[in-house]
Amino acid sequence: MPIRTISIWMTGVPLAIAAIGFFFSFLASLSPSFYFTWPYFLEVLSAGLLQGVMYSLVALGFVLIFKASSVFNFAQGSMVLFAALTMVGLIEMGLHWTLAFVVTAAVMVLLAIVIERVVLRPMVNQPHIIMFMATIGIFYFLDGFGQTIWGSNVKVLDIGIPKDPIFVLTGLVEGGMLVNSFDLVAAIVGAVLVAVLAVFFQYTRIGRALRAVADDHQAAQSVGIPLKTIWVVVWSVAGIVALVAGIMWGGKAGVQFTLALIALKALPVLILGGFTSIPGAIVGGLIIGAGEQVAEVFLGSLVGGAIQDWFAYMLALVVLLFRPQGLFGEKIIERV
């Protein structure tokens, strides 16, 4: 990213947060029932940001596949569920979690190969909407398949990440800020994952090929990049990202059917950040996570609560009206 963009974000984000904070404190001064203090606001904000990292993890898988094959992969959510179910199943069979992780990763690679063979290859050159429907088919299939094999009970996925709430920044803010240590670990894992992906894309041979394919399918093919192999690789990487997301979400909320529906939460993240941008998925996730948490806590009670269901979509919709390609997406150029 150019330095200018980064500097705009570095100054813009604290300003926006401060502006929202002052707006709320103004509201609080108007009516006594509106509870607002700065430490509480920051606490909610940080909880939202950490939640946003979890959304980003799911959105990342979408972006990888969309970039390389222009397929809008609705099945990412069920891939998360399937990976988590497989991992839990293997751990329950007595495997150590590191071994289970490796085996599950292998299963996800296998899944990618099967999907490429059975679904993608016969459907080359179909319109995007047909490919999209096919991934909804995969979504249903994987949902049923995973639960047929591993059962549909709520399972606990525990690989030893601490879950105690801890206080941070006790020196800066009075009383410190309450943060869940699990969320912190998730944030770190997310950051590591993004760093690994960035290195993979930037410095390896396959990574360069992936970027070439993302840039232009035909040109990539004409210089001898095997498109089919690339698709398998990219679906495998998305599968492994889904596995990491599955471990994090599964550890937080238990492994169950509803895990597949977090894909729906990742969609506004995607359109906010842009379908084709990995930094977009990260920043979009953070904005959506923080935005919906702050809105739910401070504004939700005014309109009846549970606005989390749709707030993210409305936020993304408003952003789209000003930037139709999302915050970081490639500028859409249309010609007749």
Added chain:
Amino acid sequence: MIYREAGQFKSSYGADQAIFPILQDRIAVAIMLAIAVVVIPLVAGPYWLETILVPFLVFSMAAIGLNLLTGYCGQLSLGTGGFMACGAFFAYKLSTAFPELHIVLVFLLSGLGTAFVGILFGIPSLRIKGFYLAVATLAAQFFLVWMFNKFPWWNNYSPSGVISAPPRAVFGDFYLTGTQATPEIKYLFLLAFVSVMALLAKNLTRSRIGRSWMAIRDMDIAAEIIGIRPLFAKLSAFAISSFYIGISGALWAFVYTGSVEALAFDINRSFQVLFMIIVGGLGSILGSFLGAAFIVLMPIFLSNAPAALGLHISVELVSHMEFMIFGALIIFFLIVEPSGLARLWQIGKEKLRLWPFPY
């Protein structure tokens, strides 16, 4: 041999532009309608009417609505469930606030109300395209269902959040909703209503407005250059599509289930209708009917098949297997015939023309 138009000459533009230009088609349609009106109510039991034919007709209506928007105008929408909820709750509020209003009028008015909501959520389509728009329509889906669920004004402060259709008659003693309604009346009413609406939709797509939708679908910039107003074309597609979907939602709540809560119109309902138009055929009114029949019949078939084969599988496993087979079938269909069942029907007709000769 039988299915040939040889010797059928058209002497007017009207005859040339007819929906069924071939005599055999007209006869076949007349026979089918006669069977649907006379034979089926006599033969089919209440189970068939209530659980298969009534939802089939209701879903056909929704599929026609979505097909107008997605198949003809090319705007991918995932908000069908939300618009159906709109229709259902508008109809409920109208019929309880004005008890003397005729039930058909209630349906049409709730469709009109939904059309306004559709225009509102269609405005972003002027700037956003493709999958961005699809995700944006999810905002409609989640917001509308949340609204009907959260504000008790919509269900007249019923503690369970469920709305029940008040008993209303089409005319005289023929009750369409409520406990006195018989499956036969429901079926016949829906048959007539949906047929008329389908005919309207078919003619709409053959008219100037339908052609402008198709131009927008095929390439919106080119359409704009040849003088089609994208604002009018896109918003009219959203309005008319929502009108149909809203009516189908009202029919769902009033005629099919009788009582319904907002959560019945969740995202899965949207996907269900989307599957119908994809399986049936994008940009085809006939395809909407075929797709609706397929999606309504398949779960019933899948859940009865193991028992019929003599296998004893636990209910839970059956429901998971259903998911799997459903997904696999969708993929299979898309690979074999991405243009849907309507295209298969067309190919069949072409073949029938030459039969018994190969070419």
